[in-house]
Amino acid sequence: MANHTDSSTEMPNHLETATFEGKNKVLGFWLFLGAETVLFACLFGTYLALRNQSLDGPTTQELFDLKLVALATALLLTSSLTSVLSMIKMNERNMKGMITWLVITLALGLGFLVLEIYEFLHYVHEGHTFMSSAFGSSFYALVGTHGAHVTFGIIWITTLIIQVLKRGITTETAPKLFVSSLYWHFIDVVWVFIFTLVYLLGKVG
Amino acid sequence: MATLIVLLVLVLFLAAIFTGGYNRQFLERMRNSRTWDWLTTVDHKKIGILYLMGGLLFFLIGGLEAIFMRLQLFAPGNDLFVGRTFNELLTMHGTTMIFLAAMPLIFAIMNAVVPLQIGARDVAFPFLNALGFWLFFFGGVLLNLSWIFGGAPDAGWTSYTGLALNQYSPGPGVDFYVLGLQIAGIGTLIGGLNFIVTIINMRAPGMTFLRLPLFTWTAFVTSGLVLFAFPAFTVALLLLMFDRLFGSNFFDHAMGGSTVIWEHLFWIFGHPEVYIVILPAFGIMSDVISTFSKKRLFGYNSMVFATVLIGFLGFMVWVHHMFTVGLGAISNSVFAVATMAIAVPTGIKVFNWLFTMWGGEIQFKTPMLWAVGFIPTFVIGGMTGVMLALPPADYQYQDSYFVVAHFHYVLVGGTVFGLFAGIYYWWPKMFGKMLNESLGKWHFWTFLIGFHLTFFPQHFLGLFGMPRRVFTYQTNVGLERLNEISTIGVAGMLIGTIFFLVNIIYTLRKGPKAEADAWGLGRTLEWSIPSPPPEYNFAQTPLVRGFDALWVEKEAGNKTMTPAEPLGSIHMPSPSYIPIMMSLGFFIAGFGFIVRGIPAAVFGLIIVFAALFLRSFDYDRGYHVEPEDPEKGGKE
């Protein structure tokens, strides 16, 4: 199957799967994402089953503010694009371009987090807390787990930026970067369902 | 208090390291010691042995708990272990056996065998492999520490909420369950992921998917089940932890929560889990039966197909554990039919085994005895499984001893028999020594008879109206005699297990050395290399030219495999202390959460993150070894 061999000194086109370790890593990461899909599905199932159990607290209709959610969504969606752009730069071995896009991605992610924290604080103020009802618990568990993923992603990508700055784009750093970008897109996919099934559905009833 | 001590010791330890106030030579010696070697190993063969030892240890503990339970149930009105203590025993028995004995033993064999069977030098992620083991081990230790620190979990291995909430199960017992299993579970998930990638990416040239030995196939599907089933359990445990530790209300009906959600989450995981533990046993059966019948596996393709189908259907039947929850006739019927469907692929397997032996030349070596004992025993267990799958009948069986009988027939008669077959079969490959045959036969016969004596009567106990998870029963309702027999049977299993232990010790001391092809009948790649294999497994990656790769060469008159590459230096991954460090971090954090010692919890998490960080910046490239020239080497 060796249908293509670059003249050996040249770097291969797709850095992330250029080495054996890289290939393992990417495949392994996809499997991990498969597992994460099930994990989130269970949280979604739990949330959907419990979302009307708000007891005396505010209901979904009363609580959610779609404008804020729309803004957060825009930020996260855009960050997904910038993340993929950084990968293109990576495969062009354009260090500066890649890091620029990565930093923009991080900034958008941070913006999203700030909005989410603001939103949570607001809800707590309204009497909708983790402990106030089953609806509260399941809401924070689902949206909070997503938020935790975003946070972890930000930390992870930051450490990767440090590594690339030290070592450059190599067949060792590239799979890491690529995989973190997959992770970032995955977070975005989950968010699509959160805004659909939590916020929009919450308004519809 | 305990937290404080732990904290103090660790702080001192770290201070010693960072201030340089330690003895360099001591560290040097430690680094070169055998213990350090085992603690930091990333070699799949050694990790396999670690899993084996860990799994056996927990099997003994779980067995001891079973003995205690059976002693209490020997006669009505006994008061050895009553009430809560009995509930602790049964919970810990079930949990230990499933998560800390059966699964690790499966991972032991998978580690020892899968890379060899596919002609690989290693697994895809040696580091993660080690991490998986240490997480399992520390999780298991944490769970068992509950006996000392304030009481073991007592809500059953299913830990149904309601009962498992703070209100009804005060004390840290269930917290130990939650955190111990969470940690062990992450380890298992990592292990499963590793094996999938290994089997996809690391196969030797020519080893196509339809040439994989059946054990590798089942390892593959089992790993897939682990990958997709464990997340549900992770979520279940997470939510239960929130409820118990942080006052959320997922399962508290007074606050709008629902216990049924726990049942769903648990069984979405729990049912695939039982196939996780049976499929590798099926794989072992297939390999062992074909080896000792001196015949190619009958219907290889349909075996593979059946394995995949069982794995697939396994995700669609979980509600059969919930027939009496009151979910309605439609839901019960749908899940009943889906459950019954699993009998078909399983039947295909059973008949294929029978016809593998048909026309063969069967040698009753110990592994084969276990395999032969497996077939009727497992079939009985499977039949009672099908009987349980009928909701109207299950309304009677559910939570009675009939169920206990069913699952011991499949778990012990299936999984444990399978594991014993595998251990006897591959022991020479793992340790380079043959286990003693006559001790092995004694082990088999005492265990088999004891097993049936213990569990066959339990079917009737259930039908006579004895619920499970009870610490006593009434007199004069026809339950005494059968319970007596059941308890007496355990003696058989106890004696059998002791024979096994004696066999191990005897073999380690003076067992005869094993050949490369230890049984003389080897069909698959692992028998083409020395026992035990060198650290790089294959000096030259073999070229696979058909199913039963070694047998193909034997038939062609070759003594060894044809290599697929020239002899050259081999790259090996470096050992690493990070897996054990990270697991220790999780352990400390878990313990901290359980005793509500937030500093310890935070400290543990810091260790975890430090380990992650070290790992992320770790660019160790491993080392190279020069393999010895195999006696008869080279290409022609």
Next chain:
Amino acid sequence: MAKESNQAISRKPESAMKHILSFVLMIAFTAASFFLVMSDAVPSGWVIPLLLIFAVVQVFLQLFTFMHLDQKGSAYYTIFIIFGIFVAVISAVGILLM
């Protein structure tokens, strides 16, 4: 490793154009979702199915453009993620309906 890098390195560098296009589509679907809920333009029985369809389309856009599943050599990734989605859907629907 012996069979190091013998495949999958032959893919062409990607153009940004495809991703930007996909992004525009995603934004459009998202906007449409919000619009569905915030206005009364669509009969209420249609809203939920449409929302779900829009979400699913977005997932596939992400998977097959941003996450590169459209490229050669992604068969295993696709198999496993699809199976993950399958288990996920069964589980979530199971918890919800049963």
Next chain:
Amino acid sequence: MERLRIWRIGLLISLVTLFLAGCSGDPSLSVLDPKGSAGEIQLNLIYWSLILMTVVFVIVITIFVYVLVRYRKRKGKDIMPEQVHGSTKLEIIWTVIPIAALIALAIPTVQYTFELAETPPAEDTVIIDVTGHQYWWEFKYPQYGITTAQEAHIPVGKKVLFRIHGEDVLHSFWVPSLGGKMDVVPGRVNTMTLDAKQPGMYQGKCAELCGSGHALMDFKVFADKQGDFDKWTASMKQPVASVSATSSEANGEKIFKQNCIGCHAGVSQIKAPNLNKFATRSTIAGILPHNEQNLKIWLKNPQAVKPGTLMPKIDYLNKDELNDLIKYLDSRK
């Protein structure tokens, strides 16, 4: 090898006789001796499935024994078996036959599942609201205004609709000789229809782990002839004599009002059985035979009788007080 087969068959026969001779369970508790239509339906299905399973098992075991005997390695001989790949024909056979067997099993299964889920028309049914508590059972008859515990009475031949509630943890309501079980799920009401075809006492069990006392969370269902049932309801509806007959009973009543009424009349957080008609019960706490001696044992240390029970020790009363209390309790009919 001939000997091997005989040996196996001998083992099988001795095992079967062992279990069939002598023990078929107690008629008040056994699934195999049903006294109601639900139990009969369920037993039918159990037998039908058992027959099918036996057939399959016999097939498997016949091939198994044949293969083991016929193809074992003989001493001195060393043959090389033919390396068969498989046989599509055979494989289709053992795919199709099990499918057929399963269809034969699935049809009655689905049919019975729906049949058992039907709720009978309200006019013709006795309704009983069952509540599972840690570790006792409460029975309310909304049609008659009766509340009792541990022991339910039902009329023979009539459908009885059990509406099953719970407040604390999961339990499961199981009367093996009348029919299968239904879980007590807090926050839900599950229903189950049972009937008894013969008068008698049928034992009930809690079949879901519910804590330390789970093993002892027993109850009884009495199936009475219609006349007896009517008498029972009438007597249960009659209020207990409001004044105590004797002075020790009166003293007992005082003690009861001071110490017990909080739980036993439902004002406290802890729910306890209604003791208004306590003297009519044949058991104490569902497990001890009802007599003075046992009542003392129960009151002095309930935990020793039923681990984990929420009833506190009443060990602070002196002998006379205790006797008076018992007299009072046993006058409540």
